[in-house]
Amino acid sequence: MTPLDNQQLFLDSAREWLKTSVPERWRQERGALSEDEIVEIRHEWDRQLFAGGYSGLAIPTMYGGQGMGLREEVLFHEAAAQAHAPEGIGRIGKILTVPTLVAHGSEEQRAKYIPGIMAGTEVWCQAFSEPGAGSDLANVAAFARKTEGGYLVTGQKIWTSFAQYAERAILLARTSHTDPRYRNLSFFLLDMKQPGITLRTIRQISDTSHFSEVFMDSAFVADSDRVGEEGEGWNIAMTTLTSERGGVEAITRYVEVRGDLDTLMRCCATSSDIDTEVKQLDTRLELVRWQVMKALDYVEEDLEFFRRTCMLKIMWSELWQEVTQLAVSLNCRAHQEHWRNQYLETRAVSIYSGSNEIQRNIIGDRVLGLPR
Numbered sequence: 001m002t003p004l005d006n007q008q009l010f011l012d013s014a015r016e017w018l019k020t021s022v023p024e025r026w027r028q029e030r031g032a033l034s035e036d037e038i039v040e041i042r043h044e045w046d047r048q049l050f051a052g053g054y055s056g057l058a059i060p061t062m063y064g065g066q067g068m069g070l071r072e073e074v075l076f077h078e079a080a081a082q083a084h085a086p087e088g089i090g091r092i093g094k095i096l097t098v099p100t101l102v103a104h105g106s107e108e109q110r111a112k113y114i115p116g117i118m119a120g121t122e123v124w125c126q127a128f129s130e131p132g133a134g135s136d137l138a139n140v141a142a143f144a145r146k147t148e149g150g151y152l153v154t155g156q157k158i159w160t161s162f163a164q165y166a167e168r169a170i171l172l173a174r175t176s177h178t179d180p181r182y183r184n185l186s187f188f189l190l191d192m193k194q195p196g197i198t199l200r201t202i203r204q205i206s207d208t209s210h211f212s213e214v215f216m217d218s219a220f221v222a223d224s225d226r227v228g229e230e231g232e233g234w235n236i237a238m239t240t241l242t243s244e245r246g247g248v249e250a251i252t253r254y255v256e257v258r259g260d261l262d263t264l265m266r267c268c269a270t271s272s273d274i275d276t277e278v279k280q281l282d283t284r285l286e287l288v289r290w291q292v293m294k295a296l297d298y299v300e301e302d303l304e305f306f307r308r309t310c311m312l313k314i315m316w317s318e319l320w321q322e323v324t325q326l327a328v329s330l331n332c333r334a335h336q337e338h339w340r341n342q343y344l345e346t347r348a349v350s351i352y353s354g355s356n357e358i359q360r361n362i363i364g365d366r367v368l369g370l371p372r
């Protein structure tokens, strides 16, 4: 059997599994579910993925993953999105924490934390952004003061997705007032359920509230929960952020934009005036998928893979905003509520995981080598 035959077999059985496993309630009544019900289904979905053998497809088996490649992971995410599967609430753990621990964590940290993430029993959040440190992430001010056996962390984080459901956070905090920028930060694994943590939920423009402000007042982190050495936090965070903007996210969003664009083409875009515009959106969207699949040929070559994936976030997020904007402007009666929600939800896609302006700076700097 060739690798292609194996991939097809894998995909066929994944599609079969998805057909019978995606919760009927999610498929049929998603729009009518409360936020709590959605969270419960997303929680349960993580456990189902694990039981079905689809959790951590690209994670080595020694850490509780399936030991396959990123291609299988991407193909599965595409099939799952096409089957209208929920997104697991554990995605930050899987997409951010696990790759970071595999690259930089100690054996003890990997053994302690990865199995819970794989099994869907521990939810993680990402406590990086602060009121004064978003695009300028190196400006993080939350301070981790050395104490016996660990650190006491004091400061504020903001926009922390899923903080209210999370057992733990990956945390970027300052550990020195004197070391130079980029060498004064450290990377920690923070227990979110301790008394030193207070949350304040933020309500979004779309009326959902999936993220929070996180206040840390002498929150304790043990030495054994510092990833890497003191002062290495910036470099470790770069591994986390590169994972966040990669192919798995892009293929999932590709399918979501595909769904919206198909709805637009089928029901709303009846006028020939906008035919060309819609066709252009369609072609640009297929380019996103093509770019993801092409990048997978270079998965073993770090720099080339980075070059080929770093524009994906800009491509799919701008496209999605254009699709929802066009849909709203057409005032399609049949899907008015859907488009109103999608229009509001997609305002955030060019901001999260690092804004598109910053991503363009990264491309200018690290891919094109443009002068500053």
Ligand SMILES: Cc1cc2nc3c(=O)[nH]c(=O)nc-3n(C[C@H](O)[C@H](O)[C@H](O)COP(=O)(O)OP(=O)(O)OC[C@H]3O[C@@H](n4cnc5c(N)ncnc54)[C@H](O)[C@@H]3O)c2cc1C
Binding pocket: 125, 126, 127, 128, 129, 130, 131, 133, 134, 135, 136, 158, 159, 160, 161, 162, 211, 348, 351, 352, 353, 354, 355, 356, 357, 358, 361
């Ligand atoms: C839905 C959502 C979920 C999020 N989830 C998380 C999370 O779980 N954890 C987490 O840590 N963070 C999270 N974030 C925060 C996100 O990473 C930041 O919002 C983002 O990095 C931008 O930072 P900021 O909001 O501070 O904006 P600012 O940094 O203040 O930027 C404001 C504007 O100025 C532009 N700008 C700033 N600097 C430059 C520059 N040098 N060149 C060009 N333009 C520039 C930006 O592009 C932006 O348009 C989330 C954000 C959103 C919207």
